[in-house]
Amino acid sequence: MTSWVPVPDGSDFPVTNLPYGVFRGQTGPRIGAAIGEHILDLTGAAERGLLAGPTSMLRTGSLNAFMAAGPAQWSRVRVTVATLLRDETARGRVEPLLVRQADVRMAMPFEVADYVDFYSSKDHATNVGRIFRPDAEALLPNWSHLPIGYHGRAGTVLVSGTDVVRPRGQRRPNPGDEVPGFGPSTKLDFECEVGFVVGRASERGTSVRLSEARDFIFGVVLLNDWSARDIQAWEYVPLGPFLGKSFATSISAWVVPLEAFDAAVVPLPRQRPAPLPYLSGDGASLFGLDLRLEVAVNDVVVSSPEYQYMYWSPAQMLAHLTINGASLRVGDLFASGTVSGWQRDTFGSLLELTWNGTEPIALGDGQRRGFLEDGDVVRLTGWAPGPNGSRVTLGEVAGRILPARE
C-alpha cells in the first residue's frame, strides 16, 4: 500500500521505511519521519492531537524521550504514522505538517549516551592485523570467541553533513629519530560501519540475553568512524584507539526502526569455534541483516561492502556488552566496526583499499588517493530488501574534510 504523499521512484524513503530524525524548525528542533522528499513533522502532529496516546515524548527535540517510552510505543507510533500517510482521508489534516527535506537542515537525531565500537568483520580484522602487525598471526586468538570492542567518544558523534577538521597528533618516530613526528594526520581514513541505537535502559548488574536484544535496539544508522591511521598506529598499544578516532564519528540523520528490516533478516555466517552459551542461539535470536552498503569519495564509488557477511551479530554485540553487568542507557550507540568482505571492492576503509596507502585508488579525472585529502567528501549509503520486493534505505552519512587548524 502506498502513501498519498508523492514518493519518487527510487526514493530513499517509501512509506515502508519511515525513519525518524530531528530537523531544525523555525522555533527549534522538531522530530520528524521521512516520507519521499518530505518530512512529516511529528512534533506538530503530536501538538495537534493526531497521534493517540502519550505524545509529550515527541515534543522534546530529540529522539531520546520517544525511545525511552519503550518498544510498544515504538510500534504504536510507527503504525499510526504509516496509517496517517496511507489514509487518503487523513490528508487534509496531515498535509500541512509536511516539510520539504530540501528546506530544512537536520540535527543530531538523539543524544548519544555511551558509544561503543566493535570489530565484527573477520575480513576487516584480518586485513588490519596483516597491515599493523605483519610479523604476527593476523587474527588474534580472542577474536573468534568474543566480539572485540572499545568505547569511543560520545561527544564527537556528529550528524551527517557536519564538516570534519583534519586532526593533528603524534606519529611514530622515523627510523633513527628520537622525537615522534607531529602534525596534521597524513593518513586520514573513513570506516564504513552500521550503528545500532539503544532505546531502552537496563539495570546495572544484569545482562541482556540474545533473545531480548530486539526489544533494546530502537533503530539503525549508517556510521563513519573517521580514523587517523598514523596517530592510531603510534598510540594504540596497549590501551587501544584514542585520538586516532576521537576527533569525529559521523552518523546518518535518519534512524531507521529495526522493524523496517524484518524482510532483510538473514542467517549469520557459520561461527566456528562455537561461541559460549551467552553468545549462542537460534537464527531468530542471532539474526544477521542483509544490508548493501556503498562508499563514495567525491561521488566516485570506491567500495560496496555487504553487511550480511559480518561475523558477530547485533544481538551478540549487545549480549557481550552487558555480560559483565554494565548497564545500558537510552541513547547508547554501538557500531559494527568496519564492514569489509574478502574481495577488495568490498573493503570498508582506505587502509584496506589502498593497503595502508601503498596502492592508491583512482577517483577518475586522474585523481588518486592513498588517504583522504582536504576537501574530499565521503558519502556512505545503504539499503536492504524490504517487503514485497521493495527497498528499505539507510539514507546516507556524508562529511567533508576541512584542513587542520593551527
Added chain:
Amino acid sequence: MTSWVPVPDGSDFPVTNLPYGVFRGQTGPRIGAAIGEHILDLTGAAERGLLAGPTSMLRTGSLNAFMAAGPAQWSRVRVTVATLLRDETARGRVEPLLVRQADVRMAMPFEVADYVDFYSSKDHATNVGRIFRPDAEALLPNWSHLPIGYHGRAGTVLVSGTDVVRPRGQRRPNPGDEVPGFGPSTKLDFECEVGFVVGRASERGTSVRLSEARDFIFGVVLLNDWSARDIQAWEYVPLGPFLGKSFATSISAWVVPLEAFDAAVVPLPRQRPAPLPYLSGDGASLFGLDLRLEVAVNDVVVSSPEYQYMYWSPAQMLAHLTINGASLRVGDLFASGTVSGWQRDTFGSLLELTWNGTEPIALGDGQRRGFLEDGDVVRLTGWAPGPNGSRVTLGEVAGRILPARE
C-alpha cells in the same frame, strides 16, 4: 580564619576546602558544600537570595549547570560561600540551611559526559607491562612521549557508597583447552586514581593549551577504576580494556575545586625525553599536585600512593586529549590512571600489590587477599597540604563487592 560552624579537629572539611556535592533532599537532589560534619544547602541559599549574582544554576540538582557558568562564577560562588560560613553576622540566615551529613545520602555530583582514563604513572605502567607482557620491554616506546589513555564507560560511573556487582565474563582458555573460561571474575581489583572534572566546553577542531587547562578543570575527585584482571587480560589486545573495566567506576561524592589545591602545587618530576611542544611548558602551566592517597580494604590500609610522582600532569592530559581537535563537554571526566610509586607499599592496585595474585597481602585476623572477595569494602581517601599548614582532603570513595548475579 575559621567558620562559625563547628569543625572537629581532623575533619575532612574545614572552611578552606568547601567541596561541592549533591545530596538527596526531601524534594529531590540539592547542591551543597561540605563544612565540618554538615552540608550547606546551596540550592536553598540560592532560593533565599543569599548568593548574589545568577543562581538558577544551583537549583538543577546537578553540578553541570554551575560548572557551565565558567571559572569566574566558580570563584565568585566559592568566595561567597566561604564568607557566609566565616561571617558570624550571617549565621542567623545561614544556619537553617545546614544539613547534617549523617542524615542524608549523597547522589552523583554531576552527569558524566565522556570518561577518559589515562595511564600516567610510570611505575604503574612498568609494573603492568612486567605482569601482562613478561616477554617484552615493560615500558612501551610510545609511553614516554604521550599520556596514553582510552575512553571508558560514562554510564557506569557511580557515586561513592554504591555497591559493585562482581562482573562475569570470558577468560583466556587454559592451556590445552579450546574453549575460553567463563564465569564471575576471580581477579577483581581496585585502581586508586585521581579524577579531574571538566567544567567548560571547548570547540571541536581546537585544542586546549597547557596554560589554559586551569580554566577548564572545575575540580578533583578520588576515583576507583574497578578492574577484572582476568577479563581484561583476555580481551584487551588489540583495542584496549572494555568489559574488564566497564562494569563500574566509583568517584567520591565531593568534588574539590581545583583552587583549593593551590598550596599543594609541586613541580612535575623531570620528563626525559623532552615532550613535544604542545606538552611542554613552565612549572605554572604543567603543575603537579602533592596529593597523599590511601587505600584500605575492610578498613586495613594496604597502600599509600603519592600523586606527586605521577609522570604526566593533569594539564598535559587535557592538552593531549584535545590535540586532535576533539571537543570537551561540561561534565567530561578524565582520570590519572592508577597512582603507583616504586615501593610496594605505594602500589595502587592489587595486581601490583600481590603481583597478579601470586603474593597475597595480609588484612589482619589471618585474612589474606590475592584479589577482592565478595563483601570486601575498598575505601580510597586522600589529602593535600592546604594554606598555613592546614589540610585539604579529597574525602573518600568507597564501595562494597556484591556476589555476581546469574
